[in-house]
Amino acid sequence: MVRPAMSEEGHRPDPQDSEESEQDRIDAEHRGFANAAWSIPSYILSGMAVYGGLGWLLDRWLGTSALFPIGILVGLALALYLVFHRYGRTS
């Protein structure tokens, strides 16, 4: 008596069903979007950290003070380029 209601509740059909692959495709797309949205801030932060850090080290070595902000901006631009390349393709 309980069985039919329960199997109806699970929205996933049998593995043999063709709708399973459709569900898999939707899941994969959703997963890609979620992964991208969560990893964008860390890409931008790491771009700024790598090239800002490089600029900071060069500043200490050469005794200048302009390379740190320039490095941060360059890293920001590179990280944005990477993000656009990874997630911005129209497939």
Next chain:
Amino acid sequence: MLAEAVNVLAGSDSVTGSLGSVAYGLAAIGPGIGVGIIFGQGVQAIARQPELTNVIRQNMLLGFALTEALALIGFVVPFVHK
């Protein structure tokens, strides 16, 4: 009594503490509003035209990246400009 209330409401007449944190708090307002608008309008667009979901999601991500970059610039400015 009155002076105490004014003190609580207005703090003192100058900002003390870490100015960098205050600056980041101010700098996060704009990107916060921006990210909210991007995802809100994106969800609305997907609800209106589900067949364009992929294109809308990509553009959401790109807009989000640009807006987030502003917030993170605000995060590093206190380190650069001491």
Next chain:
Amino acid sequence: MSAPHLLASGSGDEFEAPGLEIFHWGPLFPDGPSWLHWLTKPTLIVALAGLIAIVFAWRAFAGAQLVPRGMQNVGEVAYLFVRDQVARPMLGRDGDRWMPFLFSTFFFILFMNWMGVVPVLYLPVNSHIAFPIVFAIAVYVMMLFLGIKHQGLVGYFKNMMFPPGLPKPLYVILAPIELLSNLILRPFTHSVRLFANMFAGHLLLAFFASVAYWFLVEKLTVLGAGVGIVGFVMTIVMTAFELFIQALQAFIFTLLAASYIQSGLHADH
């Protein structure tokens, strides 16, 4: 562990907002034997939260019947929530295999966070960064292990550092960004998200509660009473809001853990 110290930190006539000192907890029994000094309020709450999670799962799933009754109803709703919202969307066909880990992670963190609004305890343990860091490192080590096991040592780092389709010279410039982002900032942001939300939420609650206590109990004046009432109302509103945020952060932490496990199992294209 004195309550007045927590509620009104200022000793003078002026109101002082609670600061970082509300996160510093010494040994629970400072006069007790020295082998008991590890027992602080946070460790006590962690043990309590773990115990609650164990009892919850035990009551729900020990001797499960076909027609659920009592705690098993709650347990099945909780299980379905984690499975359909976290495991299956993020891990796909591998989702059900990872359910034991995801379910226990979600509920352990959820109970630890909710301790922040339980009267008398009032401390979300994750507002100490040590606890989220340990969870994040556990997930991180698992991700590295799975990645090296399923994609090979070289293949894993190649998939991580070199996204296909870029001109060759750019790889030299972009690979460090990828490496730092995936290997160092991932566990960092993973733990800091949970930590910062719990930290700020606890500070906010303590601030409004101490405003209410100071203006309504310690220094009751006609003008100050209005501020005190605002603080009192905001304490109640913020407690409800914190309940929601604490559940949301536990959910997001589990979601990201599932996402990182998935990134170890399969290379993203």
